[in-house]
Amino acid sequence: MEFKKLQKKVCYYWIIKRFIFLVILAIGYVLGIHYVTTEFKLLVIVPGALFLLISLINTFIFPFLQIKVYQYFIDDEKIIISYGVLFRVPIVQIQDISSFQGPIQIGFKISSIIISTARSNVVIKSIDHLLAREIVEDIQKKIHKRLMKENKDEALS
Amino acid sequence: MKHYHKRHIWYQLFISLFFSLFLAFTLFAYLFGEEETIELPPIYFLYLILIYIGIEVISVVYILLKWHFTTYELTDDAIVLKKGIIYKHKKTLPFSKIHAIDYKQNIIEKLFRIKKLSIDSGATVNADIAEIIIIEDSNRVEQLIKEIQLKRDSNYNEHLII
Numbered sequence: 001m002e003f004k005k006l007q008k009k010v011c012y013y014w015i016i017k018r019f020i021f022l023v024i025l026a027i028g029y030v031l032g033i034h035y036v037t038t039e040f041k042l043l044v045i046v047p048g049a050l051f052l053l054i055s056l057i058n059t060f061i062f063p064f065l066q067i068k069v070y071q072y073f074i075d076d077e078k079i080i081i082s083y084g085v086l087f088r089v090p091i092v093q094i095q096d097i098s099s100f101q102g103p104i105q106i107g108f109k110i111s112s113i114i115i116s117t118a119r120s121n122v123v124i125k126s127i128d129h130l131l132a133r134e135i136v137e138d139i140q141k142k143i144h145k146r147l148m149k150e151n152k153d154e155a156l157s
Numbered sequence: 158m159k160h161y162h163k164r165h166i167w168y169q170l171f172i173s174l175f176f177s178l179f180l181a182f183t184l185f186a187y188l189f190g191e192e193e194t195i196e197l198p199p200i201y202f203l204y205l206i207l208i209y210i211g212i213e214v215i216s217v218v219y220i221l222l223k224w225h226f227t228t229y230e231l232t233d234d235a236i237v238l239k240k241g242i243i244y245k246h247k248k249t250l251p252f253s254k255i256h257a258i259d260y261k262q263n264i265i266e267k268l269f270r271i272k273k274l275s276i277d278s279g280a281t282v283n284a285d286i287a288e289i290i291i292i293e294d295s296n297r298v299e300q301l302i303k304e305i306q307l308k309r310d311s312n313y314n315e316h317l318i319i
Binding site for chain 1: 234235241243244245246247248249250251253254256278279280312
């Protein structure tokens, strides 16, 4: 079983996405310090700084760790997505497939695939948009093939 | 890929008209107040008109763009829906996975002779993304239902033949 890894550009996409959030947070923090009255200043400075620090780590360190851990596998029977937690989706249980592209993802030519089952949604995060299209078509074919096999077995029995 | 019916644009504009009236009333309510209590310089009136026109233009452009970027297609084995102006979303629902097909029509939609066809995949996690919605002419919706049922059946029969 050979797992596929995400491309490196996904890492840069995550950094940019989180950096935008970080900038908004930093602006809010600075404004907070500036406008809050002195007696409440400590209440804003300490938790705000902690939150900023966590966001900073989340922006510049986590993406590199995430990309190392994140991997997926697709065969005729199942889809497995692993990023610390392991998600296993049997092909037969897939109800529909969606692909999603945000404005930054369009710039990086990447998109996410959302696989819906009756129970949950599983997301293959940010892969090359051409590959995503291929995967969607491939999964569709696999569903078709699997159903064909099931119906054939049913008819024979 | 096909767009929703053009009358859907008129329907959306008609709905937005109510919001426009509400917005106009909110923005210009001060004009109807008592003169002693509310007195704004005339330049504010101009600003309000500009804000109002701006919001209206944005909402009309949004409606047109939303219509332009929402397309659907019935392929051989699935229904594909593309939507989103900034955030692009492409949904593929195989015919074999269709759980339910139904249509809705409210009184205003009836006026514009359009119907909302919703095709449910049966995924229960998020009802909004679990279904595909197609807005078409009333007659076309009936036709689409038949077409989808036919394709779903032919897909099933194809499996049996093989």
